[in-house]
Amino acid sequence: MDIPCDLIEYVRQARHVAVLSGAGISAESGLPIFRGEDGLWDNDTIMRFATPEGFAANPKAAWEWYAHRRGEAGRAGPNPGHKALVKWQEELASCDGWLEILTQNIDGLHQQAGSKKVTELHGSGWILRCTECMRERKDRTLKFPDLPPKCPECGGIERPGVVWFGESLPVEALERAVWLARECDLFVTVGTSGVVYPAASFIMVAADGGAKTLEVNLDPTPLSSQVTWALHGPSGEVLPEVVEKAF
Ligand code: BV8
Ligand code: ZN
Numbered sequence: 001m002d003i004p005c006d007l008i009e010y011v012r013q014a015r016h017v018a019v020l021s022g023a024g025i026s027a028e029s030g031l032p033i034f035r036g037e038d039g040l041w042d043n044d045t046i047m048r049f050a051t052p053e054g055f056a057a058n059p060k061a062a063w064e065w066y067a068h069r070r071g072e073a074g075r076a077g078p079n080p081g082h083k084a085l086v087k088w089q090e091e092l093a094s095c096d097g098w099l100e101i102l103t104q105n106i107d108g109l110h111q112q113a114g115s116k117k118v119t120e121l122h123g124s125g126w127i128l129r130c131t132e133c134m135r136e137r138k139d140r141t142l143k144f145p146d147l148p149p150k151c152p153e154c155g156g157i158e159r160p161g162v163v164w165f166g167e168s169l170p171v172e173a174l175e176r177a178v179w180l181a182r183e184c185d186l187f188v189t190v191g192t193s194g195v196v197y198p199a200a201s202f203i204m205v206a207a208d209g210g211a212k213t214l215e216v217n218l219d220p221t222p223l224s225s226q227v228t229w230a231l232h233g234p235s236g237e238v239l240p241e242v243v244e245k246a247f
Contacts, residue, residue, distance in 0.1 A: 001231060001233050001237070001238055001241060003231065003238075003241060003242060003245060004229060007214065007228075007229045007231075007242070008242070008245045008246050010186065010212055011186070011242060011243075011246040012246045012247070014097075014185040014186040014212075015092060015095070015096070015097030015098075015185060016092075016097060016098055016183055016184045016185045016186070017088065017092060017097070017098070017099040017100075017184060017185070017186045017187075017188065018099075018100055018102065018180035018181060018183075018184040018186070018187045018188070018202075018206065018211075019085060019099065019100070019101045019102065019187075019188045019189075019190060020101075020102045020103075020104070020187070020188070020189045020190070020192060020199060020202060020203060021085075021101060021102070021103045021104065021105060021110065021189075021190045021191055021192065022103075022104045022105065022189070022190070022191045022192025022193065022194075022199075023104070023105060023191060023192070024190065024191020024192060024193075024217060024218060024235060025079075025081050025082065025105070025109075025190045025191035025235050026073075026076065026079070026082075026105055026107055026109050026191070027191065027218075027234075027235075028079040028080070028081060028234060028235070028236035029076040029077060029078065029079045029082075029107075029109055030072070030076050031069075031072055031073060031076050031107060031109075032072075033191075034193075035193050035195070036219075040069075045065070046165060048061060048062065048065075049061070049062045049065040049066070050162075050164050050165055051164050051165050051166055052164055052166065052167060053166075054164075055159055055164070059147075059148040059157050059159070060147050060148055062148075063144070063147040063148045063149070063160075064147060066125065066160045066162075067143075067144055067147060069106075069125060070125050070126070070140075070141075070142065071142050071143070073106075073107035073108065073109070073125060074140060074142045075142070076107065076109065077109070077112065078109045078110070078112050078113030079109075079236045080236045080237070080239070080240045081190065081191070081234075081235035081236040081238075081239045081240070082109050082110055082112075082113035082115070083113050083114075083240070084239035084240040084242070084243045085099065085101060085110065085113070085115055085190075085239065086113050086114040086115050087243050087247070088239075088243050088247075089115060089116065089117075091243075091247045098117070099117075100117040100118075100119070100176075100180050101115055101117065101118045101119065102119045102121055102173075102176070102177050102180065102199070102202065103118055103119070103120055103121065103122075104121055104122050104192060104196065104199050105120075105122075106120065106122060106123060106124050106125035106126075106160075106162050107125060108124060108125070108126055119173050119176045119177065119180075120173065121163070121169055121170075121173050121174075121177065121199050122162055122163040122169070122199070123160070123161045123162035123163045123170070124161050124162065125160055125161075125162060126138055126139065126140055126161075127139070127160070127161025127162075128149055128158040128159070128160065128161060129158060129159055129160075129161045130151035130153065130154060130156045130157075130158050130159075131156055131157050131158065131159050132151060132154050132155075132156025132157070133151060133153055133154045133156060135151055135153050135154075136161055137152075169198065169199075174198070177198075177199075177202050178202070178205060180202070180206075181202040181203070181205035181206040181209065181211075182205065182206070182209050184206055184211050185211055185212070186211060186212050186213070186214060187202070187203050187206035187207070187211050187212075187213045187214070188213075188214045188215075188216065189203055189213075189214070189215050189216070189217070189223060189227075190216045190217070190235050190239065191216070191217060191218075191235050192217065192221070193217075193221050194221045194222050194223040195221075195222065200222075200223070203223060203226075203227070204226070207226070207227075212228040212229075213226070213227040213228045213229075214227060214228065214229045214230075214231070215227045215229070215230040215231070216231050216233075216235050216238050216239060216242075217230075217231075217232060217235075218232065218233065218234060218235075219232060220232060
């Protein structure tokens with residue numbers, strides 16, 4: 001890919017980098033994205049499986065969808081795009097800088113690749129939360145004996161520890177995202193269609209604060225015309241090339 005020299009120069013000297021990732025960064029790990037022709041979402045899916053009302057109406061059906069996605073994510077591994085962010089983070093840490101990740105993904109692949117400081121804006125598919133006593137637990141079962149899973153404490157139905165449409169993002173995640181957007185010199189979006197809010201708003205907070213912005217995405221998005229640089233290609237190829245050329 002033809003990567004602009006001024007971008008490489010800027011990456012080389014930026015000391016504070018915030019990255020917002022979406023489903024596209026996990027596409028080359030074999031995980032499906034949400035939108036587009038073979039995407040996971042259609043309006044019906046969103047309403048049935050990714051809203052509190054849909055879950056309450058049929059927890060078993062919603063869980064069959066999440067259990068299937070957990071199975072895929074559990075069998076997937078980080079790809080070169082995830083690993084390039086680990087290298088970039090290590091480069092910055094070695095010179096008193098920082099790179100932090102805000103992810104919309106619930107697959108845990110950034111952490112599995114070795115990224116530190118990952119904020120999961122939309123929660124985690126590996127957390128179960130009891131709908132009765134609110135107890136949370138980490139769980140990596142890939143094949144549930146029975147759905148929906150039940151709380152070991154009170155027997156209540158457990159839900160995925162994710163943020164559904166119409167639910168607020170965790171306060172600490174929102175606060176971290178705003179802090180990163182305000183403090184970074186470079187805000188990078190990777191593999192996101194930029195249509196879900198408030199996640200898609202942070203890049204504009206960064207730009208308003210004087211940061212330069214980079215989009216790495218397979219296709220153009222509503223953000224493409226607003227960023228400083230837009231690189232359209234697979235993140236598993238583009239990110240390693242940017243990091244390789246800069247450091
Ligand atoms: C909230 C659950 C408020 C976990 C998800 C303005 C402000 C606030 C809210 C709203 C607002 N406008 C509208 C809203 C409501 C809503 C919203 O944004 N709706 C949209 C659809 C218009 N937002 C909310 O409801 C949020 N809640 O703000 O609450 C509130 C306040 C007070 C009180 C009550 C409520 C909650 C949003 C979170 C919803 N949960 N997921 C799960 O099941 O996974 S969102 C879902 O979309 C996923 O988390 C996903 O990550 C996210 C975003 O999708 P992307 O990651 O971008 O994936 P997508 O497929 O779209 O794009 C992938 C891209 O990758 C593509 O562009 C493709 O080209 C590219 N790609 C493909 N292959 C590659 C690649 N790129 C690089 N390399 C490749 N190889
Ligand atoms: Zn319980």
